Amino acid sequence: MSRTVYLNGDYMPEEDAKVSIFDRGFLMADGVYEVTTVLDGKLIDFTGHAVRLQRSLKELDMASPIEMEDLLEVHRELVKRNNIDEGLIYLQVTRGAPADRDFVFPDPEKTPSTIVLFTQNKPGLANSPAAKTGMKIISIEDQRWARRDIKTVQLLFPSMGKMMAKAAGCDDAWLVEDGHVTEGTSNNAYIIKDGKIITRNLSNDILHGITRAAVLRFAREAQMEVEERAFSIEEAQNADEAFVTSASTFVMPVVEIDGAKLGGGRPGPVAARLREIYLEESRKTAI
Numbered sequence: 001m002s003r004t005v006y007l008n009g010d011y012m013p014e015e016d017a018k019v020s021i022f023d024r025g026f027l028m029a030d031g032v033y034e035v036t037t038v039l040d041g042k043l044i045d046f047t048g049h050a051v052r053l054q055r056s057l058k059e060l061d062m063a064s065p066i067e068m069e070d071l072l073e074v075h076r077e078l079v080k081r082n083n084i085d086e087g088l089i090y091l092q093v094t095r096g097a098p099a100d101r102d103f104v105f106p107d108p109e110k111t112p113s114t115i116v117l118f119t120q121n122k123p124g125l126a127n128s129p130a131a132k133t134g135m136k137i138i139s140i141e142d143q144r145w146a147r148r149d150i151k152t153v154q155l156l157f158p159s160m161g162k163m164m165a166k167a168a169g170c171d172d173a174w175l176v177e178d179g180h181v182t183e184g185t186s187n188n189a190y191i192i193k194d195g196k197i198i199t200r201n202l203s204n205d206i207l208h209g210i211t212r213a214a215v216l217r218f219a220r221e222a223q224m225e226v227e228e229r230a231f232s233i234e235e236a237q238n239a240d241e242a243f244v245t246s247a248s249t250f251v252m253p254v255v256e257i258d259g260a261k262l263g264g265g266r267p268g269p270v271a272a273r274l275r276e277i278y279l280e281e282s283r284k285t286a287i
């Protein structure tokens with residue numbers, strides 16, 4: 001069934017939503033995005049995503065095409081029109097479509113940003129069977145650009161990483177730079193040792209995950225110990241547990257890293273508990 005999507009101020013059937021071939025998102029990956037989860041027909045951590053979007057736009061000197069209150073309204077309207085109970089809302093803003101291809105940024109007065117939102121219906125998202133079995137991951141060298149804190153649509157290397165994982169019979173890849181894990185291809189990476197949750201500290205090297213912020217807050221509130229620092233693949237292979245977080249997977253256990261099994265190859269109790277707390281608390285504050 002055709003979705004109703006949002007493009008530059010209008011709601012329309014997905015097949016009618018067309019963007020110019022000169023759009024800088026298409027020609028130059030000159031765009032940023034957000035993925036917000038919907039549970040029980042409500043938005044999880046909308047404010048976190050809206051604030052990060054503003055930051056991404058600012059870092060790239062890109063004009064915001066919409067006021068934040070209006071953005072919330074568009075999200076809600078899309079949830080309603082597409083009857084989403086569990087799923088995702090994808091949002092993308094690009095630097096728009098100038099008259100021709102040019103490396104130089106167009107004048108924002110003459111070239112408005114392009115904004116697109118669409119829904120992805122995912123019934124059973126919170127009950128994913130993968131959370132019970134856990135993920136197998138491989139490690140690969142992090143070959144992305146150096147501003148991973150900006151959520152840009154340059155996702156070719158993460159896509160390649162997922163394909164490498166698939167070819168190796170695994171579910172995802174962790175990216176390694178200078179001997180330390182930065183993050184997963186589309187998630188933040190964690191290990192647990194002696195009850196302590198260890199995850200890379202925030203910097204330009206990783207995306208500042210909205211789920212990461214919430215999970216660490218809930219963990220600290222539950223008196224769990226958290227350490228924000230880099231770790232190696234070897235340390236991860238010797239950890240008690242590992243997991244990843246993202247808007248679309250919440251807290252997802254990792255049970256194998258480059259062939260080394262963690263916790264006998266089964267999800268551990270800390271990751272399971274964090275997933276439970278995250279889902280419970282996030283549902284409470286969903287809007």
Ligand code: PDD
Nearest residue numbers: 035185186187188207209210211246247
């Ligand atoms: N990915 N790191 C990377 C590289 C990501 O692409 C993502 C999110 C995260 C987690 O961020 P958050 O908790 O805010 O979702 C970390 C989204 C879900 C995606 O690309 O589909």
